[in-house]
Amino acid sequence: MSQRVVPMVCLIVLVVSPAAAFDLNLAIGADFAGDFDAGNSSFSSDTGYTLGLELAFKIPLIEAGVGLEYGFSRAAEAVDVDASYYQLYAIGRFFLGPAYIAGRFGYSDLSFSEAVDGTSDAGSWGLGGGVELFGKLKIELLFSKLGGDLSYESWTARLLYTF
Secondary structure, eight states: OHHHHHHHHHHHHHHHHHHHSEEEEEEEEEEEEEEEEETTEEEEBOOEEEEEEEEEEEETTEEEEEEEEEEEEEEBTTSOOEEEEEEEEEEEEEEETTEEEEEEEEEEEEEESSOOSSOOEEEEEEEEEEEEETTTEEEEEEEEEEESSEEEEEEEEEEEEEO
16 A cells, blocks of 8 residues: 555645645736627627736646636627626637747626627637746737637737746
């Protein structure tokens, strides 16, 4: 029995040790060229702003973690509707020097100021890249898609500060 326990404990220590040191990333961003799709109609949104927080673990060449982001209310062009969202997601970054490729997927919920038919909560995903500066700052550009029947997609430029 002890022959199995010792290797297992060593394996757990080796796996958990790098994860014990984590980063807390504060993210602010701007959504550009956003489009809402409400079933039979779609419309462009004004520029919106986001605020998020990520808990990330660094392993050589890779950063993995979870995050929560809130998209502040933004108006839609030619329609009297304001919309906001939040999303809970897993994120991964693969570093190529200071540059990286980023991907995230998770759950999102859109909120509209007017009653709109359809499901506003569903999966979300994003894909993009960025660059890390000074070990504390990241500049990131992501294409994101949120929601189900009612969805929102946009390009988001984000600035992340690591604590």
